[in-house]
Amino acid sequence: GESVGLHLPTLSVQEGDNSIINCAYSNSASDYFIWYKQESGKGPQFIIDIRSNMDKRQGQRVTVLLNKTVKHLSLQIAATQPGDSAVYFCAENRNQFYFGTGTSLTVIP
Amino acid sequence: GAGVSQSPRYKVAKRGQDVALRCDPISGHVSLFWYQQALGQGPEFLTYFQNEAQLDKSGLPSDRFFAERPEGSVSTLKIQRTQQEDSAVYLCASSLPKGRGTEAFFGQGTRLTVV
Numbered sequence: 001g002e003s004v005g006l007h008l009p010t011l012s013v014q015e016g017d018n019s020i021i022n023c024a025y026s027n028s029a030s031d032y033f034i035w036y037k038q039e040s041g042k043g044p045q046f047i048i049d050i051r052s053n054m055d056k057r058q059g060q061r062v063t064v065l066l067n068k069t070v071k072h073l074s075l076q077i078a079a080t081q082p083g084d085s086a087v088y089f090c091a092e093n094r095n096q097f098y099f100g101t102g103t104s105l106t107v108i109p
Numbered sequence: 110g111a112g113v114s115q116s117p118r119y120k121v122a123k124r125g126q127d128v129a130l131r132c133d134p135i136s137g138h139v140s141l142f143w144y145q146q147a148l149g150q151g152p153e154f155l156t157y158f159q160n161e162a163q164l165d166k167s168g169l170p171s172d173r174f175f176a177e178r179p180e181g182s183v184s185t186l187k188i189q190r191t192q193q194e195d196s197a198v199y200l201c202a203s204s205l206p207k208g209r210g211t212e213a214f215f216g217q218g219t220r221l222t223v224v
Contacts, residue, residue: 032211034212034213036215041217042217042218043113043200043202043215043216043217043218044152044200044202044215045215046212046213046214049212089151089152091213093211093213095157095164095165096142096154096157096165096168097142097152097154097202097213098154099144099151099152099153100151101149101150101151102150102151
């Protein structure tokens with residue numbers, strides 16, 4: 001079947017450290033991926049995206065890495081801040097978006 | 110408005126009652142998605158529109174769920190004879206057509222509680 005899953009359901013990091021959130025996908029035909037951040041009581045918010053013809057994409061404090069060989073995505077957040085505390089989802093896009101369960105990131109001040 | 114707007118934000122329904130959830134997408138976005146998000150889970154796809162055409166409704170869990178977008182803008186998700194298992198947050202998202210930037214923008218969701 002088709003699925004997008006996350007390796008770890010929870011992650012706690014110290015403020016100022018870097019965070020790495022991982023995601024596995026199973027459909028090799030997927031050509032577009034998005035990382036979303038969801039805070040409590042809010043809808044998912046776009047963070048960064050990457051197309052399958054790329055291995056890496058950088059944004060402000062965030063980097064997404066794509067390894068198509070092992071069908072793995074990661075989101076790296078540099079200098080994690082308390083405001084980064086949220087649930088992070090990777091989403092795989094074909095016609096619609098398929099989401100994993102999410103990783104809950106807690107930043108310890 | 111600047112973003113995707115959903116109403117109501119919260120809805121409490123008695124079991125067996127019909128409900129209607131509204132989504133106003135971003136102006137100019139032709140693609141519209143509905144998702145269901147249970148507590149502690151990721152959003153689960155329900156249905157997808159391109160303009161007024163419902164191109165995929167494979168995620169609708171039963172024939173009690175119905176969605177429409179008659180003029181290709183505002184969409185309504187209707188749930189008939191609500192059951193307790195329908196309690197969830199219902200998210201709406203909109204995007205430009207694929208090939209023009211496929212990032213989907215989400216609304217804040219409608220939290221439905223069936224009692």
